Amino acid sequence: MKFTRRNLIIAAAVAGIAAGPVSAFAEGVLNVGSYPNNPPFEFKAESGNFEGFEVDIVTEAAKRAGMTVNIEGYDFQPLFAATSSGRIDAAISSITITPERLGSQSFTQPYYDSDMGVAAKTDGMVKGLADLKGKVVGVLSGSTGEKWSMENQAAQGFSEVKGYNTQQDVLLDLAAGRVDGVVSDVPGMDYAFTKMQGLAVVERIKTGEQYGLMMTKDSPLLGKINDAITEMKKDGTLQAIHKKWFGTDAPADSSTAAEAPMPKA
Numbered sequence: 001m002k003f004t005r006r007n008l009i010i011a012a013a014v015a016g017i018a019a020g021p022v023s024a025f026a027e028g029v030l031n032v033g034s035y036p037n038n039p040p041f042e043f044k045a046e047s048g049n050f051e052g053f054e055v056d057i058v059t060e061a062a063k064r065a066g067m068t069v070n071i072e073g074y075d076f077q078p079l080f081a082a083t084s085s086g087r088i089d090a091a092i093s094s095i096t097i098t099p100e101r102l103g104s105q106s107f108t109q110p111y112y113d114s115d116m117g118v119a120a121k122t123d124g125m126v127k128g129l130a131d132l133k134g135k136v137v138g139v140l141s142g143s144t145g146e147k148w149s150m151e152n153q154a155a156q157g158f159s160e161v162k163g164y165n166t167q168q169d170v171l172l173d174l175a176a177g178r179v180d181g182v183v184s185d186v187p188g189m190d191y192a193f194t195k196m197q198g199l200a201v202v203e204r205i206k207t208g209e210q211y212g213l214m215m216t217k218d219s220p221l222l223g224k225i226n227d228a229i230t231e232m233k234k235d236g237t238l239q240a241i242h243k244k245w246f247g248t249d250a251p252a253d254s255s256t257a258a259e260a261p262m263p264k265a
Contacts, residue, residue, distance in 0.1 A: 029070050030062040030221065033082045035093035036073040037168050040191050040245040041211075042092055044073065053245040054092035057111060057229070058213060060237060064228035065221070075165050077142030080105065083216050090225070091214040094185055096144045102265040106217050108226040109262050110210035110255035111238060116145055117186040117201040119174060119193075126181050128203040133157035135180035138170040144209060145184040167192070175199060185209070187246075210255050212263065226262050233259050 034055070036044045042052035050071045062069045074082060079091040084104055094114070097107045120126035126135065134157055139146040141163035149161045162179055164170035171192055174182050182189070186201055193199050213229070215222050232238040239257055242250045250256035 028067050030058070030065075030067045030090060030225075031088045032058055032069055032071045033074040033079045033088040033091045033093075034071050035076045035079070035167075037166060038093055038188055041094045041188065053112075053241060054094070054211075054213075056241045056244070057232070057238065058090065058092055058225075060232060060241070061213070061225050061228035064231060065224040067221075076140055076167075077165070079214070080142065083214055086216055089216060089219060089221060094188060094211050095214045096185075096209045097212045097263050098144065098147075099265070101214070102263055104217060106215045106219055106222050107212040107263045108215070108222065108229055109260040110212045111229060111233075112187075112211040112250075112256055113254050114185050114187055114207075114209045114211060116148060116183055116205040116207050116209065117189060118203045118205065119171070119182040119184065119189050119199055120180070120202045121174065121177070122198050122200050124180075126202065129156065129205070132181045134159050136160045136162055136178075138162050138164060138173055138179035138182045140164055140167050140170060140184060143184065144207070145182075148205070148207070149183045171196060171199065222262075230259050233257060 034042045034050055036042070036050070040052055041054045042050055045051045055071065059069050072088065076093055079093060082088045083091050097110055118129050118132065126132060137149050137158045137160070139149050139161060146161065146163055149158065153161055164173070167184065167188060170179070170182055173179050175196060175198060186204060189201055213225060215225070229238070239249060242256050252258070
């Protein structure tokens, strides 16, 4: 059999697959997945580069760990499979730390405190959670908003919980009247409503949620990145990043300012 250069390249690739998974990424690079439309936490700027609160956090943390970052765009739900499979090292997208997620993922210490809320049209009939009885609720698929809405559907009397792949799509359907309300994280919705007129958060749902950097389960990089976040809290860097993107200092007892333990499953 005559082997051409192409045959040899294919054979080498097959042999590599057979030998087991190998990293396709350069050493010293933290490969990060990010939902590209979640301002001010992360978004793609006109330049095509990612910017935002969590982008600044992961970039600075990686720098302190002696690494650079490479950020790729993902829809929200596929981020979990990407970290689990090792396609990426870490994910950012205002990801809430939960016991369920800690079963298959690792998280750094939290760096942002949040609650969920109900959003509705400002000129509509929905003025709070109680008004969603018998109504259709929109959620981001795979989010804690979806989990809460599904768990509370019977108690709250929602007629349907409708999942969407992107936050923009669910908010556009809210504006168009295709859903009656949206349950999602308050900070992201508040920011979106500075651009989208006629929508508002009409009620907060106290959940005690905290965001952290999600990483592959038991990643060897977890400790280094977590230590870098600790340093950023101690020297005020994380507080400065918060002020840059939210315009205010985070409370001194918040997870943005205070060192916290790394979450355990």
